[in-house]
Amino acid sequence: MRLIAIKYFNRLTALIILYYIILYYIILYYIILYFGEFFTDVGLFVLGSQLSLEEASQRFFDTLFPLVYERLVEPDLSRLSLPYSECVRASCRDLGPYGGAPGRLAALISRASLPGRVFLQALHLGVEVINTTDHIQLSRECRRGLLRMSYCPHCQGLTASKPCMGYCLNVVRGCLASLAEVDAHWREFVRSLEMLSTRMHGAQDLEQVLLEVHGLVRDAVAHAQRNAPRLSAQVRRVCGRPVRQQPEQVSSGQHSSAGRDSIPLKAAVRNTDDTLSNRRKEFLSSLRLHRAFYGGLADQLCVSDLASGDGTACWNGAGVTSYTLRVVGNGIKAQAENPEVKVKEADPVISQVIDKLKHINQLLQGKSIPKLGTLDQIETGSGEGYSGDCDDEDGCWGSGNGAAERRRIETICK
Known part of the structure; x- marks a missing residue:
């Protein structure tokens, strides 16, 4: 019983x-x-x-x-x-x-949510920085320097001659002086993203x-x-x-x-490798490879494409011989001694980008409290924020006839 x-x-x-x-x-x-x-x-x-x-x-x-x-x-x-x-x-x-x-x-x-929210804001701004710098307007002095470096040899029949390395560096560093100012803040941006990512656990x-x-x-x-x-x-x-x-x-x-x-009541089998954390780490590993992008852009352009590897038989702006003038460094201050391109001041659009990078870096490092609407959209593609010292004399608006354009090139190459 x-x-x-x-x-x-x-x-x-x-x-x-x-x-x-x-x-x-x-x-x-x-x-x-x-x-x-x-x-x-x-x-x-x-x-x-x-x-x-x-x-x-x-x-x-x-x-x-x-x-x-x-x-x-x-x-x-x-x-x-x-x-x-x-x-x-x-x-x-x-x-x-x-x-x-x-x-x-x-x-x-x-x-x-707060760390992820700041992380996404930072990525959004990173995209805006890249898009803005991709559409930067070149100054009048820069355009004249590039024209003299790349096309004046052709006027003398020296079509096979490439610019000397030092000459190329002076011209391109002068043109990209404002972009070089982004370098320190971009490096800090990448480093701050990594620091925030390490805190995003538990x-x-x-x-x-x-x-x-x-x-x-x-x-x-x-x-x-x-x-x-x-x-x-x-x-x-x-x-x-x-x-x-x-x-x-x-x-x-x-x-x-x-x-x-x-929907099935049985829980789906979760792939432990396919997580947001792992994807974030993969993204940051890729981004880390480009943390020195803005600081080394001018050098990379000259070394990989524009300049001659032979320092003895190259175009120095006047003829095919060696380049003996001083080679300046990167950044606005270094261009005071640039013999090829005169740089008057920083590009206002780039200065705006730097201010936004400073702000998001403070958010990423937890030094300020994020507020909605603090990150304004950066204008991209139009170039309206910076004139680049452009005027009709330079023909940068596409005006003028062919004869006037040839006279302008001849004047620059003299």
């Missing part, structure tokens, strides 16, 4: 456990559906939206409450009518069925936090279930006696939509 009772008890226990497993899987199904909207809000926040994470979190739990009430608080009821479900949802904030879970979820997401890794959110939601639902008698009485006091949904509403309403949007 005792063995029969034990077997019966074990079987009953197994059935109860199975019942609750099935019940929680049903709830999990709807939770996943509701999570879609919440994750969309989180994504918008990371991208810079001014929405409130507290409101998004509370809205998620509000939407979940009718399901929790129907399945766990009042499990003996059939599906609630839509008006009654809406009343249950609207009462959620006043009843507080989840304890402090909505606030904790918002705090977790907010803390984890509670500051949004991907990891989102993967663990289900635990917080599970505990919140369990908290509501433990307080089922209190919640049942409070809901009935606010919304009245539960109103059941009509059979035809069930068949044509939520059940049919759930069938159309069905």
